């Protein structure tokens with residue numbers, strides 16, 4: 001995601017914050033002051049918000065750690081004011097395992113709710129009576145146990161709503177799949193998600209008090225557009241996946257138009273790129289074996305990072321990516337796609353019985369999907 005910067009790395013997973021988060025702290029300050037909070041209360045309000053998003057991060061780690069059990073890596077966890085996402089490298093093969101991964105997030109919040117509830121009960125610090133009386137409750141740490149109890153209950157319940165893009169949507173789909181089939185189960189859950197998104201706008205219109213419309217309405221609109229889009233995306237993904245599983249690499253193998261030698265200059269790669277002759281390159285050793293691959297985004301990155309007049313001083317060898325897992329003609333396109341994602345590459349050499357028979361790149365995969373998708 002553009003505009004997200006890393007704030008921590010936990011268990012090898014980068015945790016990133018979207019820049020718009022800063023807007024939220026500004027909002028907390030303005031809103032707090034408008035409601036007559038002193039600076040100390042505003043500080044506590046900010047602590048509360050950070051606490052809320054810590055609960056969201058823990059929720060995402062629930063997904064990440066359970067996915068790891070099924071051998072699925074988490075690329076990163078991104079936090080935006082609209083919520084968190086753990087970007088997984090794929091999904092577990094069995095639908096039941098997918099629901100376990102989906103449920104692990106809300107389970108973390110249930111667990112946290114039990115902890116806050118238990119602690120509050122033992123210390124008698126839970127008090128629902130002053131909530132809702134004034135917005136100043138958010139700046140008073142005495143209310144935090146009660147607030148965190150409620151927030152975690154809300155996070156658990158909200159995420160268990162059986163519609164995409166919520167975790168509950170994933171669980172619901174795996175329950176429907178045996179009787180409806182995966183594609184129709186996804187379609188139902190997608191419609192529910194789109195319905196939820198529209199409902200959210202109606203609810204916002206009906207229930208947001210007039211003095212809060214100024215910032216809450218845009219927030220609701222943004223969330224529902226996001227939800228609608230994510231729900232729709234889910235159905236497309238399943239259709240794509242079906243197409244990818246039905247076809248094999250042999251349908252896409254091509255001969256590379258341009259191959260780089262590992263001691264070619266960067267200037268040479270840029271030149272080919274400019275002419276549009278190739279976007280993703282195989283790079284060969286002097287003896288003709290594969291040294292690695294070099295793709296458009298990395299080439300552009302390198303082109304920007306070193307001055308133009310020294311493009312001839314650097315060989316491509318310095319910047320290429322190694323290929324650990326090559327493709328085979330009988331692989332399904334789904335397997336091919338997973339190999340690409342897993343290695344963070346955009347092109348793979350195809351080998352048949354130890355012989356290089358061609359390449360397939362991500363651009364071809366995209367074109368193939370576009371055509372097949374349109375024809376359905």
Ligand SMILES: [Zn+2]
Nearest residue numbers: 105106159167
């Ligand atoms: Zn979740």
